[in-house]
Amino acid sequence: MITLCKTCGTSYEFPDSPPKCCEICADERQYIPVTGQQWVDWPTLITTHTNKWKQFRDNIFSITTVPDFAINQRAFILKTAEGNILWDCIAVLDDATKTLISSLGGLKAIAISHPHFYTSMQEWAAEFNAPIYLHSSDRQWVMRGSPYITFWDGDALQLTPDVRLIHLGGHFSGGSVLHWEQGGGILFSGDIVQVTPGGKNVSFMWSYPNLLPLPAETVRGIMNRLSSVKYSQIYGAFEGREITEYADDIVQFSGRKYIDCLK
Numbered sequence: 001m002i003t004l005c006k007t008c009g010t011s012y013e014f015p016d017s018p019p020k021c022c023e024i025c026a027d028e029r030q031y032i033p034v035t036g037q038q039w040v041d042w043p044t045l046i047t048t049h050t051n052k053w054k055q056f057r058d059n060i061f062s063i064t065t066v067p068d069f070a071i072n073q074r075a076f077i078l079k080t081a082e083g084n085i086l087w088d089c090i091a092v093l094d095d096a097t098k099t100l101i102s103s104l105g106g107l108k109a110i111a112i113s114h115p116h117f118y119t120s121m122q123e124w125a126a127e128f129n130a131p132i133y134l135h136s137s138d139r140q141w142v143m144r145g146s147p148y149i150t151f152w153d154g155d156a157l158q159l160t161p162d163v164r165l166i167h168l169g170g171h172f173s174g175g176s177v178l179h180w181e182q183g184g185g186i187l188f189s190g191d192i193v194q195v196t197p198g199g200k201n202v203s204f205m206w207s208y209p210n211l212l213p214l215p216a217e218t219v220r221g222i223m224n225r226l227s228s229v230k231y232s233q234i235y236g237a238f239e240g241r242e243i244t245e246y247a248d249d250i251v252q253f254s255g256r257k258y259i260d261c262l263k
Helices: 042-048 095-104 121-128 136-141 216-226 247-262
Strands: 002-005 011-013 039-041 050-057 060-066 075-080 083-087 109-111 132-135 149-152 156-160 163-167 176-180 186-190 205-207 233-236
Touching (some): 050 095, 075 095, 075 176, 083 156, 095 121, 109 121, 121 132, 132 136, 136 149, 216 247, 233 247
Parallel strands (some): 083 109, 132 149, 186 233
Antiparallel strands (some): 002 011, 002 039, 050 060, 060 075, 075 083, 156 163, 163 176
């Protein structure tokens, strides 16, 4: 039976009883609660949780689980001319979500920023017959295999003529963002470039729950990589975390401030 970690949402399939801890949460970029490791099986999760939707424009939707589950990130559906792309993933895939996505035309592809958001990507891919694109540097963090998983290498991967994945590293070695060349350019950043409350700054961390920063050189590399990318908006990992104008300037300003604070 499919079993998920209650703290990070990663899904496993154990031949016997679950182990003492989730491998993702045992890593210093996540954590095991003081109350100890807790698991939930897939049927129970689908019974106790559902998803809510928000439409940002006619071709961008976000999906968030209610009540809160695990890290409680949001996923996005991008309606492109070549088909729908799911950016990042959430654990809950209930019947209502399946129906709504099917009504939008299904999924052409799934792309995920980093391992904390892999969750139940295997079920999403199988349901919509969609390939999953993960950077190969994070291969070791895949806890369940799937024939739909495609590992990619290098600095970028073109998904459609105007949508590409950009490898930035940082939070995870394979950390990536998604860039859509429409409306001045849109960056979907996950946890790799974290939009902070207020929508006027971003930040970068190696471990968010344990408050462990990234080295200045790593942040400088992320800034340099994004300096050649055209974008004016950023949609971050969590509800209310978006920057709707001058996002490129804000990333560069925030990066310089971050580096100054490390001195």
